[in-house]
Amino acid sequence: MLLEFRIKNYKSFVDETVFSMVPAPKQTGLDYSILSEKVGSRKHKALCSAVIYGPNASGKTNIIGAMETLRAIILRGNIRNSDSDISPNVASSSLELIPNCDSEGSPAEFSISFIEKGLLFQYSLILDLGRFLDRDYERKILEEKLVVNDKEVFSRGTHLEVYLPQVIRHLTSRSIKRITPKTKEIAESSLSDTELFLTNGFKNIFAKELTDVMINWFAEKFMVIYHSDAIKVMRKFAEPKEKAIHVEATLTEAAREFGITSNALGYRTDGESDEAVLCSILSNNKAVIPADIFESYGTIRFINEFPLIIKTLINGGTLVMDEFDASIHPMALMNIISIFHNDEINMNHAQFIFNTHNPIFLDGSLFRRDEIKFVERDQETKHSTHYALSDFSTAEGVRKGEDYMNNYFVSRYGAIKEIDFSPILKKIISQSREN
Structure with missing residues (x-):
């Protein structure tokens, strides 16, 4: 504190x-x-x-x-x-x-x-x-x-x-x-x-x-x-699978409250790099699109900031932005x-x-x-x-x-x-x- x-x-x-x-x-x-x-x-x-x-x-x-x-x-x-x-x-x-x-x-x-x-x-x-x-x-x-x-x-x-x-x-x-x-x-x-x-x-x-x-x-x-506009939350996976999609349920739920246009948010891995790409997932046509292309700038800002809010509340930290x-x-x-x-x-x-x-x-x-x-x-x-x-x-x-x-x-x-x-x-x- x-x-x-x-x-x-x-x-x-x-x-x-x-x-x-x-x-x-x-x-x-x-x-x-x-x-x-x-x-x-x-x-x-x-x-x-x-x-x-x-x-x-x-x-x-x-x-x-x-x-x-x-x-x-x-x-x-x-x-x-x-x-x-x-x-x-x-x-x-x-x-x-x-x-x-x-x-x-x-x-x-x-x-x-x-x-x-x-x-x-x-x-x-x-x-x-x-x-x-x-x-x-x-x-x-x-x-x-x-x-x-x-x-x-x-x-x-x-x-x-x-x-x-x-x-x-x-x-x-x-x-x-x-x-x-x-x-x-x-x-x-x-x-x-x-x-x-x-x-x-x-x-x-x-x-x-x-x-x-x-x-x-x-x-x-x-x-x-x-x-804060430079924030970019990255996810890493120990054993990334080729073309695997990891849906983030909590982030998706919060983003829906915020007003995302996609059905869900998740991270896509390519099997080579341990870093994943945040994507918008559209279930109606099974499309997976990089979020920074599909979502609005305000939505991307929120998606990158919200995990920090969660971490601060869980850890009892001090977040300065x-x-x-x-x-x-x-x-x-x-x-x-x-x-x-x-x-x-x-x-x-x-x-x-x-x-x-x-x-x-x-x-x-x-x-x-x-x-x-x-x-x-x-x-x-x-x-x-x-x-x-x-x-x-x-x-x-x-x-x-x-x-x-x-x-x-x-x-x-x-x-x-x-x-x-x-x-x-x-x-x-x-x-x-x-x-």
Whole structure:
């Protein structure tokens, strides 16, 4: 369960930015949106959903990109560039794209707080990546810190300190009873300027089981989708049969609700490749057609996104998607949101975060004020800022029953830009007549 994500000097976000999934104080109503998990004797609360608004190029996608970048760094265990990363978020594999153009070499900072397996993890990184586009810069991890259940586990800066508090003892190496000068010396010798201590020395020497809990959360439960239109769900079969059709009953049933035109959906194998092709199956004339040819673009988007919704709900994960709602009917969108708000379905405390331009979610009966987020970019500095609707006072149009949509479009909350292409088009048309 994600509680908080922080960044500093990541692309358009120069100042420290906090994306919080912790309910704002004094916010009431829509209690079904509040998740609660116990850590020790203390209960922690989190929002089950959040929607991010802002004009084009404001920085909405940069927040999601920053989440994916931290995830990628942790999963590969270093801050070197990766040539194998196929994500459309190039900054997650080419880290010279992270620093802001005007940052003059200031460090980039990441921090994340989440709950997993009854433990509260707080992990942070401060990275010296040089200037924007400086690929050859000798990068260095300036600081790295892990806190579990408010107890410091290790901190890495000018010196390395490892503590191994009692709260994590059941997940640490049985051979390490206490930190001795010898074990500390071994740990310090494992340090590399570009490698995370978390996934290298700490994991190998002190706490493989604890590290695995964290890594599994990032790999399986923190699903960050940058550019959701690039999603393409692939199925693989251990022993693919030639011209075999594997009907997906659950996906077909959901797609029928969505409005598919075929009788069923399935995967076709050719007996040579272990990857299968998603197809539309027409039983009346026994035709099998690649789905991306036969179905609409909106249907294909839904087919590729729906399995992620299922996985998130089953695993109790956090799904973060860029432009999730593009080309999907509002009724389908509303239903998916309501599922995450349904305690009888969302029993595993799944979370759903997405950005959008669609104003239908600016509804006080659907989202709490602290679930409605905004991103705005200063026209002079080009720096982005992030805030929530709950940050506004009641005098600024956030009373219960207020028309949030109307207030947004009259720029009561900012994060909106007036657009007028008329002068450009008039000029072009005028020039065309002169020619």
